[in-house]
Amino acid sequence: MRQTRAIEFSTGLFALLGFAALFFLLTQITNRDIRFGETGYQLLAKFENIGSLKVGAPVSMAGVTIGRVEKIEYDNTEYKAAVTLRIEPGYNRIPDDSDAAIFTAGLLGGQYIGIGPGGSETYFKDKDQIHLTQSAIVLENLISKFLFSLAGKDKDKDQNQDAQGAEAKTQ
Amino acid sequence: MSLLRELWRSLRSGLETLGEMMLFLGRMLAYTPASLRRFGLIVHQVYNTGALSLVIIMLCGLFVGMVLGLQGFDVLQRFGSEESLGTMTALSLLKELGPVVTALLFSGRAGTALASEIGLMQATDQLAAMRMMAVDPIRRVCVPRFVGGIIAMPLLAAIFSGIGIYGAQLVGVQMMGVDSGQFWSQMRASVETRDVMEGVIKSCVFGVACSLIAVYEGYNAIPTAEGVGRATTRTVVISAVVTLVLDYMLTAALR
Amino acid sequence: MVEESQAAAADIAADAENIVTIRGLDYGVAQREIFRDLNIIIRRGRVTAIMGPSGTGKTTLLRLITGQIVPDRGSVIVDGKDLSQLSRTGLYALRQSMGMLFQNGALLTDLDVFENIAFPLREHTDLPEPLIRRLVLTKLHAVGLRGAAALVPAELSGGMGRRVALARAMVMDPKMLIYDEPFAGLDPISLGVVLRLIRQMNDALGITSIVVSHDVHEIAAVADDCYLLSGGQVVASGNPKQLQSSESEVVRQFMNGLADGPVPFHYPAPDYATQILAREAD
Numbered sequence: 001m002r003q004t005r006a007i008e009f010s011t012g013l014f015a016l017l018g019f020a021a022l023f024f025l026l027t028q029i030t031n032r033d034i035r036f037g038e039t040g041y042q043l044l045a046k047f048e049n050i051g052s053l054k055v056g057a058p059v060s061m062a063g064v065t066i067g068r069v070e071k072i073e074y075d076n077t078e079y080k081a082a083v084t085l086r087i088e089p090g091y092n093r094i095p096d097d098s099d100a101a102i103f104t105a106g107l108l109g110g111q112y113i114g115i116g117p118g119g120s121e122t123y124f125k126d127k128d129q130i131h132l133t134q135s136a137i138v139l140e141n142l143i144s145k146f147l148f149s150l151a152g153k154d155k156d157k158d159q160n161q162d163a164q165g166a167e168a169k170t171q
Numbered sequence: 172m173s174l175l176r177e178l179w180r181s182l183r184s185g186l187e188t189l190g191e192m193m194l195f196l197g198r199m200l201a202y203t204p205a206s207l208r209r210f211g212l213i214v215h216q217v218y219n220t221g222a223l224s225l226v227i228i229m230l231c232g233l234f235v236g237m238v239l240g241l242q243g244f245d246v247l248q249r250f251g252s253e254e255s256l257g258t259m260t261a262l263s264l265l266k267e268l269g270p271v272v273t274a275l276l277f278s279g280r281a282g283t284a285l286a287s288e289i290g291l292m293q294a295t296d297q298l299a300a301m302r303m304m305a306v307d308p309i310r311r312v313c314v315p316r317f318v319g320g321i322i323a324m325p326l327l328a329a330i331f332s333g334i335g336i337y338g339a340q341l342v343g344v345q346m347m348g349v350d351s352g353q354f355w356s357q358m359r360a361s362v363e364t365r366d367v368m369e370g371v372i373k374s375c376v377f378g379v380a381c382s383l384i385a386v387y388e389g390y391n392a393i394p395t396a397e398g399v400g401r402a403t404t405r406t407v408v409i410s411a412v413v414t415l416v417l418d419y420m421l422t423a424a425l426r
Numbered sequence: 427m428v429e430e431s432q433a434a435a436a437d438i439a440a441d442a443e444n445i446v447t448i449r450g451l452d453y454g455v456a457q458r459e460i461f462r463d464l465n466i467i468i469r470r471g472r473v474t475a476i477m478g479p480s481g482t483g484k485t486t487l488l489r490l491i492t493g494q495i496v497p498d499r500g501s502v503i504v505d506g507k508d509l510s511q512l513s514r515t516g517l518y519a520l521r522q523s524m525g526m527l528f529q530n531g532a533l534l535t536d537l538d539v540f541e542n543i544a545f546p547l548r549e550h551t552d553l554p555e556p557l558i559r560r561l562v563l564t565k566l567h568a569v570g571l572r573g574a575a576a577l578v579p580a581e582l583s584g585g586m587g588r589r590v591a592l593a594r595a596m597v598m599d600p601k602m603l604i605y606d607e608p609f610a611g612l613d614p615i616s617l618g619v620v621l622r623l624i625r626q627m628n629d630a631l632g633i634t635s636i637v638v639s640h641d642v643h644e645i646a647a648v649a650d651d652c653y654l655l656s657g658g659q660v661v662a663s664g665n666p667k668q669l670q671s672s673e674s675e676v677v678r679q680f681m682n683g684l685a686d687g688p689v690p691f692h693y694p695a696p697d698y699a700t701q702i703l704a705r706e707a708d
Contacts, residue, residue, distance in 0.1 A: 004211070007218045014222035018326025021333035025265065025367050028359075292535075300532035303492060304594075305518040306549045 040067060040088045041126035045100045045113070046080040051136025053102055053111045059085050061115045066091040069113065085113065087124075095120040099132035111136060195387050199314050202307070206314040216319025220281035220382075221327060227280055228273060232331035235268060236260065236338025243339070244347045256349050257358035260339035265362065265370040269332035271418050274377035277324060278410030282385035285316050286406040289389025290399035298390075313386045320385070324378025325371055332370065369425045376417055381410045445470045445602055445634045446491055451500035453483075453490065460486055461658045464500070468651075473628050473635045475645045475666075478655035479680065479689050484638045485529075487655070488606055491636070492524060493517045505601065522550060525595030526604045531587040533579040533594070539566075540575040543594045550598070565593040569623060585616025592623060596631075603627065605637045609644055617641075621648055642681055646670070654680060656689070 050072065059067040067087035075082045087094070097118030104111050115130070124130075206213065239260045247253050289312060292298050298308040343349040385406045392402035446468035453461045460483040468474045476484055489495045490502055493509045502509045507520060533542050543562045547553055553561075566572040569589040579587060588608060595603055605624065609617050625648040628635045639645045646652070646666035654662040654669065654677055662669055662677045669677060679687035695701070 004215075008211075008214055010222045011214050011218040014217070014225060014323075015326060017225070018221075018323075018329055021329035022326070022371070024333050025329060025336075025370075026364060295535070296528050296530060296532040297534050299494070300526070300528055300534075302494065303521060303524070303526040303528075304546045304549070304598075305521040306546070307518075311549070 101134035221323030236335030240339035240342030257354035290392035320382030328374035
């Protein structure tokens with residue numbers, strides 16, 4: 001089996017190539033996860049409806065990612081969703097009257113939390129709660145609101161027409 | 172009425188084959204620890220199935236990536252989202268095209284080689300000679316080839332995906348003018364480790380399936396020229412169908 | 427049943443003289459019966475020839491002796507062991523003391539000559555490399571092919587391939603060598619070589635040889651005992667001289683190569699005149 005040396009060499013090369021490709025795919029292609037370990041501090045926010053927000057979704061201010069959604073639970077007393085955010089330690093000057101809203105990234109993207117800064121002089125501390133929240137926009141609610149407002153306009157129009165008709169009659 | 176009977180007969184024979192294959196797999200797995208001690212044999216088979224398939228995998232990977240880049244650009248341009256080309260091609264390759272196309276190419280090149288090799292050994296009494304020499308051919312011939320195929324598949328799929336992304340980048344960025352920074356950063360932002368792992372898991376499962384089918388068909392081939400030919404054909408056909416069925420099941424399971 | 431096991435026990439006891447004892451063997455495939463009530467004794471240290479017309483199942487008999495197939499009825503005792511009682515490991519262990527030469531040599535095509543012969547040693551023993559080398563070259567020398575160690579089976583002629591296969595069959599020093607049609611397709615010189623080797627190996631190594639062949643004149647030259655099979659039965663047995671001078675028609679047809687006799691020339695067909703005339707009438 002003289003060829004054994006050549007075969008072993010080629011196989012080793014092949015394996016190396018394969019693992020290099022795998023390594024490339026795993027590191028160069030994926031995003032560098034912010035391992036939300038124990039660094040940073042926690043904030044709580046309650047929403048009427050979180051839409052399709054997921055654990056691990058980014059939390060951003062002015063478009064810059066400052067943290068991640070760590071936990072999503074259901075509050076049985078207030079009947080709201082309780083979302084725990086983990087903010088990176090460097091961002092510790094968020095005014096405590098800032099609001100948190102759920103936005104959608106792009107046209108078909110995932111949902112994330114955007115924090116709009118308030119004007120207060122005091123800042124959020126660990127385990128504080130963001131009180132001003134805006135829920136996710138749910139498409140069905142939007143459509144029914146729209147239809148409702150259309151129906152309302154028609155009703156006004158009908159009332160006006162009836163009134164005009166009545167006026168015309170009495171003239 | 173006879174059509175139904177034909178269907179029933181095919182179903183029954185299909186189930187019988189499935190059962191036999193599972194038993195065969197069980198026998199091979201029982202021998203695997205012993206076979207791992209003769210690692211040289213396995214290395215030889217990884218060479219046989221993997222290293223020798225490199226050229227076809229790399230070539231096809233390049234062109235699949237390039238087509239993805241071209242088609243993707245065309246389609247995304249209609250929605251004004253050309254910058255998502257990186258995301259689109261990376262996700263398509265990593266999750267679907269990489270494992271599936273590699274599996275199909277693997278069964279075509281390495282699978283048929285395995286099946287015809289073993290089938291021919293059966294036809295020329297080599298396997299019977301081994302049994303006479305008190306060597307179980309399953310341990311000596313089948314298991315190393317099976318294990319070799321399982322090792323080679325994920326590596327080939329990774330190489331396919333990697334070269335595919337490069338090909339997409341070649342067409343999208345170099346030729347069609349998509350911004351290089353956008354291409355890579357959008358990709359990085361939307362591709363997660365989970366997606367890569369999904370592809371790896373798929374290619375491992377496909378590796379087991381395709382190697383099993385090839386080795387089984389070769390071992391049970393009728394020992395004539397026609398029989399070996401039929402075994403080779405069946406390897407490709409059954410591997411293709413099983414790969415695609417498993418693909419759906421895995422995609423659903425890994426969501 | 428009791429008689430069978432008693433007979434089996436007696437066979438095992440008589441094993442000192444007989445290495446293989448087949449008693450009352452029945453075997454069939456699909457609906458076809460191949461053997462019925464077959465009785466064969468292979469004595470130790472002898473060259474035994476098994477002959478018969480094509481299709482009588484000589485190769486099947488070898489497979490029964492080596493345990494590759496199981497008889498429907500009857501017993502096969504090899505080297506004191508009843509094959510039906512052996513587990514797979516027991517069977518494999520027994521096979522290590524048997525060497526078999528297949529019809530086409532059956533060399534492993536992806537290995538060269540040296541590796542082919544070393545194959546059993548590598549699989550079953552942990553011998554160090556230099557010792558393996560010495561053993562392989564010794565066996566190669568015995569068959570006269572020491573210079574061909576680096577060749578691949580595809581490069582060997584028929585006769586050379588047969589000799590390599592013989593070396594491989596001998597490398598584990600078996601007690602019994604089985605030859606399945608060793609002369610098929612060989613030129614006269616190679617044939618003579620193989621013939622000489624069969625006899626020499628048998629005597630030099632003190633082993634038993636079973637040769638399945640229908641090259642009557644060749645094998646008669648080296649065999650000690652002969653069995654002639656036909657129609658699933660033993661129709662003649664004894665030493666070659668006895669068979670040559672036999673009165674039986676079956677034996678005479680076979681030994682003298684007569685075209686027609688108990689084994690008919692015509693394959694079964696409907697009446698000739700009827701078939702021909704029917705055609706013409708259409």
